[in-house]
Amino acid sequence: MGSIERIQRVAQWALDSQAKGFDIVLVVSAMSGETNRLVELATQINPIPYSSEYDLLIASGEQVAVGLVTLAINTQAQQMGSSATEIQSRKIAAKGFLGHHIGIRTDRVFSKARIQAIDTVLLKKVISEGVIPVIAGFQGVDPENNITTLGRGGSDTSAVAIAAALEADDCEIYTDVDGVYTTDPRLCQEATKIRRISYEEMMELASLGAKVLQIRSVELAAKYQIPLHVRSSFQPVPGTRVVSRDSLGEKMEQVVVAGVAADPSQVKFTLQNLPESSGGVAKIFGALSEAAIVVDIIVQDVPSHRSAGPGQWGNGGTLSFTVSKPDFLKARKVLEDLKETQLQGCRMVEEEGLAKVSVVGVGMQHHPGVASKMFALLAASGIPIKLISTSEIKISCLIAEGQMKQAVESLHRGFELHRIE
């Protein structure tokens, strides 16, 4: 939700769609800047304000948007009525709902709650009466009826969850951008809008820094097979459809790589000469996890003349992993504490100023040459690779941050993403 003009446009769109015969349910996020304003107020009181009162506070942004959108729909519907009598006799066109009104039940994890159930009885009744429900995204209630929130971008997840509960045919996500791109257009001029993409690819892209959708909303859409349409709330043009792999169709199957993602501000830790000990890996990552540090790429190199079991190294074993810059100092502290106690004699090397570039695509499962092509493209651009990590539909390389833009452009062109239509 942006300005009043955008709210008026959403209202118009909802009434138009209803006039075309669709049953419409709107799920709204806060107006732009509103959540930041509320967070700013809270952090003036407490820099780490995560608790039930914080969720109660920041959920108010969506409440404002619900009020305004409902008001806009009802006002526009009234203006369409020709006489005062008709206006008075006309029943409301839209009705606003907060999380507790329609039982959006979540767990008790404030600020990162997960939806557990949605009661659709009232919603279905309202829809059957021809009224458009306007629902506050981002919020739910825990078992004690405390307001909970779903984390940044949580309104996407609310929309998909409600679509799933109502068995909707389609879930349209209106955002600041007009769709999902083959890469970040700020990094690569040749970035192209993706017409159709699979849930899996979208999840990889979302987790790799393409911040168009909250990743949980894509997981949920995949689970309940809800087709998503990511589109612009400014322009009425088709955006990106996120669908199941099966429904991608023949033509799209030929596309090997769907997109290139880039994540700057990575830091790499390397632990060398690790002592032989059982469960060493578990200890390291256990300690990092306890400090709430998210570890990304993990690479472990065991000298081949030793046969080490899982979680064990011989002397001289090497472990590398990356964390994002904001966690760097916290991670260093954890590792230094470990070095003094359980990892005595090992050597720790840090490397800052790194970036992760990744290519994502379901097609690469049937095209074994993607990895080697990626390495060749980076080599041809003179970009050394510091770490490699692969998954079923993704290959990531850690490189110098200063070469990130060049790497993205090289990969985008090399995999012919500028040709996608």
Added chain:
Amino acid sequence: MGSIERIQRVAQWALDSQAKGFDIVLVVSAMSGETNRLVELATQINPIPYSSEYDLLIASGEQVAVGLVTLAINTQAQQMGSSATEIQSRKIAAKGFLGHHIGIRTDRVFSKARIQAIDTVLLKKVISEGVIPVIAGFQGVDPENNITTLGRGGSDTSAVAIAAALEADDCEIYTDVDGVYTTDPRLCQEATKIRRISYEEMMELASLGAKVLQIRSVELAAKYQIPLHVRSSFQPVPGTRVVSRDSLGEKMEQVVVAGVAADPSQVKFTLQNLPESSGGVAKIFGALSEAAIVVDIIVQDVPSHRSAGPGQWGNGGTLSFTVSKPDFLKARKVLEDLKETQLQGCRMVEEEGLAKVSVVGVGMQHHPGVASKMFALLAASGIPIKLISTSEIKISCLIAEGQMKQAVESLHRGFELHRIE
């Protein structure tokens, strides 16, 4: 609720009062300017936005304040704990509640709802656990669980209603001003803070333009005999206590006039030569009421040689009444329509630029000279009186708006209000 500093001060005050052994319940209003901001957003969409979505929208201001005050109390309470372990083991000091959480039940009159019942079970449980409830003022829920609001200043009424439901010993109202004054300090430098005032006087002052308290909150306090203390949220000095007439005490009974109120921007209509007809008054005020016009002073003059029944005039009867400036044009339209249909032959005179000055005091019931003294004081200042209206504890005079300040000063000094201690 003003700025973050004021919120911090409220939190500190609540914790201090609790430490002194009091059970504390906080009822909070929106931060200053917030409700205006929300109303402004709504009126951009619809100039007359009264409906359920409007209430849902503007109730969010109090939700923000509840979140921030609760956060401030819990944060300050944590900071008082000395070690991390103690902080973690400490249970919360405050908990936020919205209208629906504690069943603040109202009627269905959006934007002007009246409280019908408050469920105190949860509140009493929370209080018994030593937790400070922080409750959103201004809001409740109707029988369908829609959010309702209580009108401007409604948080005062919420506070008194909750105090009544909990049978509180005292209800403190923290406002922008440090108490109720004998008159508007902007009009008269000699205005003095009133230490103690009766509910009845406070109601008359509130309805006459001393906008310190919502009048319904005073009605409610009188009904349930809840002592109010109107005081400053900026300075910790005693304010004005609003109490029952019985508990005003001997000394105060000697004060004849408690305050002087002034209301600018009045318009007077006079209808002359009204035709003889049954129910004429009812028709006029019925039509005005239908157009939602609030009529204030009404004076009717029946020529004494005729014996007209209620609501009837002989030819030549005269009716005068006042409305406030914002209703002027609407009222003129209603009256002109009536003149063409049912009041043919009558003459309508309008007079703009008027003000109403009033003296209020329970003492005047036993001092019959108050009215004549008021007229004499105004006459001595050369201020002509256009209309007079009296009630049990109030006398109002309509005068020229340009003389309002002079009239207030003259009455304030004449009734020796500057001597009140």
